[in-house]
Amino acid sequence: MSNILIVDDEPSICWALEQALSEDGHIITTTATAEDALEITSRQFPDVVVMDIRLPGIDGLTALEQLQTRIGSTPIIMITAFGNLETAVKAINRGAFEYLTKPFNLEDAIQVIRKALEEKQRGAISTEVDSTSGDEGQLLLGKSPAMQAVFRKIAVVAERDVPVLITGESGTGKELVAAAIHRYSKRSAGPFIPVCVPAMNESVIESELFGHAKGSFTGAVTERHGLLEAANQGTAFFDEIGDIEMTTQIKLLRVLETKLISLVGGNDQQSSDFRLVAATNRNLETMVAEGMFREDLFYRLNVFRIEIPPLRERTEDIPLLAEHFMRTLDPAGEVKLSSAALKELNSRPWNGNVRELRNVIEHAVIVTRSGEISAESFPPPMTRTSDGFGSTSQLNTAIKHWWNEQVQSEAKSASMEGLYEKFLSEVEPTLLREALALSKGNRTEAAQILGIHRQTLREKLKHADLGED
Numbered sequence: 001m002s003n004i005l006i007v008d009d010e011p012s013i014c015w016a017l018e019q020a021l022s023e024d025g026h027i028i029t030t031t032a033t034a035e036d037a038l039e040i041t042s043r044q045f046p047d048v049v050v051m052d053i054r055l056p057g058i059d060g061l062t063a064l065e066q067l068q069t070r071i072g073s074t075p076i077i078m079i080t081a082f083g084n085l086e087t088a089v090k091a092i093n094r095g096a097f098e099y100l101t102k103p104f105n106l107e108d109a110i111q112v113i114r115k116a117l118e119e120k121q122r123g124a125i126s127t128e129v130d131s132t133s134g135d136e137g138q139l140l141l142g143k144s145p146a147m148q149a150v151f152r153k154i155a156v157v158a159e160r161d162v163p164v165l166i167t168g169e170s171g172t173g174k175e176l177v178a179a180a181i182h183r184y185s186k187r188s189a190g191p192f193i194p195v196c197v198p199a200m201n202e203s204v205i206e207s208e209l210f211g212h213a214k215g216s217f218t219g220a221v222t223e224r225h226g227l228l229e230a231a232n233q234g235t236a237f238f239d240e241i242g243d244i245e246m247t248t249q250i251k252l253l254r255v256l257e258t259k260l261i262s263l264v265g266g267n268d269q270q271s272s273d274f275r276l277v278a279a280t281n282r283n284l285e286t287m288v289a290e291g292m293f294r295e296d297l298f299y300r301l302n303v304f305r306i307e308i309p310p311l312r313e314r315t316e317d318i319p320l321l322a323e324h325f326m327r328t329l330d331p332a333g334e335v336k337l338s339s340a341a342l343k344e345l346n347s348r349p350w351n352g353n354v355r356e357l358r359n360v361i362e363h364a365v366i367v368t369r370s371g372e373i374s375a376e377s378f379p380p381p382m383t384r385t386s387d388g389f390g391s392t393s394q395l396n397t398a399i400k401h402w403w404n405e406q407v408q409s410e411a412k413s414a415s416m417e418g419l420y421e422k423f424l425s426e427v428e429p430t431l432l433r434e435a436l437a438l439s440k441g442n443r444t445e446a447a448q449i450l451g452i453h454r455q456t457l458r459e460k461l462k463h464a465d466l467g468e469d
């Protein structure tokens, strides 16, 4: 049983919340003004406060600060008018636990209040952002200061209709952050369309993105709408934006500038009003400097940046996330973490970040079935090279960029030959040098590592000017 204070000058809201919360056995106090709320809290300590921002007399935001000095970290949930981002953001920045947007669904409001009560009882105001879009969404969890900062950024940017660039290692939750931005944006009733260009078959990228006209190529038997058109009125989430080809980058930039899409093989232009949220695990600044990513596109994307720190830098989140993944597979709570298991989780490098943690927990829950998970139930940690999205794909992208550059410059000089040899002469010396470094200069061992004959290695070293004979 908890004390809940509701401050709203709309009697219907007070009444509805009071009815619903009394059923849970809580004691509800309602009042229509902030002045009364301040007076009440000088006599009694609520466990949670729900307060409208727009109130007659002292407004909710001013009252928020005054209440905080009286009731400390007691969660205060603010109610804002729809679309009033500034006040919602101010509320979050000034330490409100959460905000509800009017008109709200009563069940959603009750959920937020229950969550606040749980947090209060736990003594920690750990927060989560609901990234649910439709039924398939998931909660974005985190109580570390680093994740709290991410949550605040989501709150700040969600309703501003600007592009967002989310950066962070693979598996840190970039897609969940993008979904949360969409969910809290003015476009939340519209679609959230994930687009992963590098995962697409190269021959269909343009038709997937922009759609195609009937008969534009063999197999195009009907007109097809592209993903960017499907994102109209909603959010297009470009995953792995750092890995898209220069040619696609140019086309994407054009669409962003004009908001017009040209169907492949067609004359018509279709307008699409979508918000772009992009993510990458690569350093786009470096890529721009190296000419691998278009500077103009980078500036278009980099309007607001959210950097998600790797899991190893926010180990406070591990128990919370582990518990969450355990309960997803084992809602009855038959499986628990032993303290040795928790210690093991806290000491891992988490190269695959939260995705790896989820996989590790799922594996352990399945093998343990019931009782305590031991440290031995976890699969071995992921190494850096086998990390999620993986280096092979990045290598492929680098090769593609190299190829395009060659083709462009060779085309100018009207000669295009010997590219295979040229490529090998550029990459082979690095490979040979690395193998020799690993074998500490032992050529037999280096040849073995590379899987080539010692004599072949010798010739290659000579050819690459790396051998002393």
Ligand SMILES: Nc1ncnc2c1ncn2[C@@H]1O[C@H](COP(=O)(O)OP(=O)(O)OP(=O)(O)O)[C@@H](O)[C@H]1O
Pocket (backbone or CB within 6 Å): 138, 139, 140, 141, 142, 168, 169, 170, 171, 172, 173, 174, 175, 176, 177, 239, 279, 281, 321, 354, 355, 358, 388, 389
């Ligand atoms: N903070 C979090 N709370 C709950 N689940 C999370 C969190 N972060 C990541 N996850 C889970 O980890 C997995 C990977 O997350 P996600 O796909 O969003 O990462 P990503 O950074 O987009 O990865 P990639 O760069 O490989 O595409 C998902 O199952 C997601 O639900």
